Amino acid sequence: MNYWVLQIEAKKEKEEKEENLHPLVTIHIVVKDENDNMPVWTKKIFYGIVSKGTKPGVAFMRVTATDLDDPLTANADLRYKIISRYPAGSHKNLFQINPKTGAISLTDQGGSLLSELKENNFKLGIRVKDLGDEPMGYYSEANLEINIAENTWYVQSPVFLQENQKGGYPRIFCEVGWNSTELHYFLKGNFNGNLFRIDESGKISVTRELDREIQAEYQIEVSALNDDGIPYSDPLLILIKVIDENDNMPLFSQKTYNVEVAERTVKGTLLVNLSATDADDQNTRNAQIRYKILNQEPKLPKDFMFHLDEHTGHMTLRDAILKASIAKKYKLEILAIDLAGDEGGLSSTCIVLIDVIDVNDSPPIFLKNKFAPFLIPEDEQTGMVIITLKATDDDELMDNKIIEFNIESGNEDRTFGVTTDQDQSTMTVFLEKELDYEQTQEYNLIITARNRVQLSDTDYSPSSTATVHIMVGNVNEAPSFSQKKYEVRVPESAQTGSVILTVEASDPDIYHQVGLIYSIRNDSKKCLSIQEHSGKIQLLHSLDREVFDDTYTVQVMVQEKGDPSLSAIAEVVIHILDVNDNIPILVGDYSEEYFCTPRRESQRIIIRAFDLDSVENSAPFTFTLSDEHMLQSRWRVTSLNGTHAYLSMGISYLEPKVHYVLIIITDSGMPPQSQHVHLPVTVCRCSSRGFCKIEVEKMENMPTVSSALGILLGTLGVIGIMLIIIFAHLTFRTSVKKSGKSDTI
Structure with a gap:
């Protein structure tokens, strides 16, 4: 142990209790390591195996040693080295050692020469030293013995596995092997979960049942790895094919097929393509399907009226004897079986419902197809109904009973229109355009009744065609102008009497020609005249554009001589062209x-x-x-x-x-x-x-200075006389008052 922690405190003892004098003190003691231990090999002799085919640089074993010195210092930092090789010679550089980890691997030379060597055993002297990469340090030595093994890294592929095998899982189906001191196997591929696995000995097994219809093939990769997870060689590829078992029945694309077949359909006509599929292997008999008719209902007019190709599923009509009046529907039960129809095959059924469709074999006919001529005056109003025709059809289906009417000929100018009522099977002919006796005196309408659906194996009869004869009655008609509106440009300088325009009218009654009379209306300026027989319009006086403006409009009338009620009116617009006849x-x-x-x-x-x-x-x-x-x-x-x-x-x-x-x-x-x-x-x-x-000019008849002075003096004299009279009068009144007498002035 190279590290201690001490805690020290000081106390003072009293009679009854201790008293802390100072707080707690912590002391850390670190023992400094000294390189006083040499490295020690974990083994005196190391043994290893390397397989031919191992990649250079991939460690196949490791040598190890220990040092009791502090591992955090250089005292325990170990370095490994190869110091001798046996046999010596040209093969001295076959192996290499990682100086820090002790991992043993092939050199590039060793990787290329290993498979050619006759020797299969090599001895190496190895040394371990402390103090890292420093030249000094303690060291110890050991021996390493390496055996060369043959390359067993191969496998037979593909591998065939039967689907749906029961029990006994996991099942070993393959084994691989690699020779090396360090060895781990790893397996991966296109499968889910742990369907396939490999153990430490290289045995590969399947863990549960296979289903070919879910997945028919698997590709897996197996790798041999060292302790670092590095592969020694390229992985082995194993293809696994699942052997099919007849575990799927044929299934029709539909449970029920609905087919419509018309009467009179010819023999051999394709009615329907029946299709069934089998999920089993298409390259085996497990998916070879055969078709068969099991039952026909009703058996009218006989059984086996339909043929089914057992290989293709094509159903055709055996005999052309279908008749809706005998049977409108057929029900067929169809079988599909695998194993090419052999015993033991799996099967399923479907239903074919056949509707026999009534065909259009009855043409429509008119109840009446010939009529007396119709006389219509040429002035008859459009929209007049001429005739309504009715036809019948004996077919049953409504589509076959629908009748379409058409005027085949006689109405090329579309003088007549038609309306139809399909519910009542009727056609009404009416007048669509005005009649003109002078152009056409009679019409022969050829009218046909046809079905919308084409007739089958029959033709339309003469009763499907009607003829309507129409005579046009002549009526005395009013004349008409060649134009509804005439426009003419006349210069305002045109002379009186000039003919500015000639209007033309005609009588449509080519068989009853009479004279026509022209006249002018609304001539408010009374400046025009018209020759009643020729229609020439003349000027009665010139047209002044500044009076008439730019245009002048009148009406011309034409009347039939002898019957003025037959008349027509046209408008005449005169555009007056300006002449430079005004000065600015x-x-x-x-x-x-x-x-x-x-x-x-x-x-x-x-x-x-x-x-x-x-x-x-x-x-x-x-x-x-x-x-x-x-x-x-x-x-x-x-x-x-x-x-x-x-x-x-x-x-x-x-x-x-x-x-x-x-x-x-x-x-x-x-x-x-x-x-x-x-x-x-x-x-x-x-x-x-x-x-x-503006200067003031001398005014005419104004008095002179002398005359003005005389007037002034005269005025002053008059004023003086008046003042004298007033003063005299005042004096006289004063004297009267004094004498007591009065007088009136």
Whole structure:
């Protein structure tokens, strides 16, 4: 022991009790190791076995030694070494030792030469030393004897195991072997759990029953390992095949097969493919299946009406004598057996239900298929019902009784329509388009009744076809124009009396032709006339587009001579084409506009022009000044857009007064029209704020200065006389009061 722990405390003794003087003190004592022990081998002689085929570097045995010194120090750090080999010579480097672990393995040279050596026993001298890799230290020696064993690492594959074997598990079925001092076996493969296992001696066993239908083959790997778990050689691969036992019966894909077979089906027709499968080995008789009919119900009209191929399961019709009236259903019991049908085979059954389907062998027939001619006037309204036909069918199945009607011929222009009622097996013929006696006088409709399902082994009879003869009655019809609407383009400059359009109408009654009379309606401007026999429309006076706008619409009527009630109306739209017959004018009030003189910056007036003509003959307008030199120098006209222009002063000073500027406005028509406009423009002196200061002119009939002075003096004289009279009157009244007399003035 190289480590102690001591605890010390001090106490003072009294008469009755002890008293602690100091706390408890802990002392650790470590004994330092000294290399005073040499290594000791666990054996004096070590024995080992190595098998041919062992991989180089894989330890096949180990030599061991002990040292009593401290294992945590170099005193017990041991190193192993080979110091001698026997026999000596060229084979001295066959083996190697791990200096730290003592593991013995083959060198690369030993691995390659081992299988060729004649010697099978080698002796090695080995040494163990302490103090690790230091040159000094204690050591001891021992002997190692190695025997060379033959390579027994092989196995026969595949291995065959019978499925479903009862009892006696685990069962040994294979054994492997490897020769080595250290040996452990390891087994793995494509199996679950511990189905296969290997013991320490290399015996491989199966632990429970096998089922080929769950897994037919297994692949396992067996490895021989040393104590480190490293394989000595490549693993052995063992293929295990499970031998099949006939333990599965054939199973049909369906328990019940439902088959439909039509009457009159020919002999040999394939009815159904029966299929059964066997889970046993398909390469053995255990899965070879044979098919057989066990029973047929009912046996009508005879037994064995169906044939079943025993190898393929194909069921065919033996005789073409199926009749729904004899038997509508058959029930067959079918057997499937393995072992190719031999005794002892496993089997199962299924049921085949055969429905005999009624075929369409009765054609539909009309209850009546010939009729007297139908007379229909040509002006009859569409939708009129002409005739309803009915047919019957003697088949039983509803699908075979459904009748489809069709007009085979005589209705190529689809003048007549049909409606059908499949529940009642009826067809109604009605008028779908208007009749025209002049085009077609009679129709012969060939109508057929057919089943939706194709007939079987029979043909349609003459009673499946009906004929309907329709005569068209002639009616005196109203005339009609060649167009519902006429449109014509007329320039507004067209002369009075010009023919602008000819309308045409015709009488559909080619067998009853009479004259036609034309007239005009809704001519609110009274500007048109029409020739009543030719339909030529003429102008009574010219068309002014600026009065009529762009279009003028009237109606023309045609009436049958002798019967005015037979008539037709068409619309005539006259598009009036503009002619450049209006001159442009200057519009707007410019009386409030003025220019300051001297000229100020940005002074200008916007002027605008207008033209009554259409767009093609009006804007854009061209604004120019007359060719007068003085006018050209004093004023400027600049275009703003197609309808406006700027007027501005051309020089810095003009006399303050009203100036008349001659502006020429020209439109864009062909040929163009122009207007010369004298525009009065005020030029004045302006205040600092830009307001025009207008001088007051002498007013006409105003009085002179002398006359004004005379008027003033006369007025003052009148006022003086009035004041004298007033004062005199006041004096007179005062004197009367004093004398006691009164007077009236």
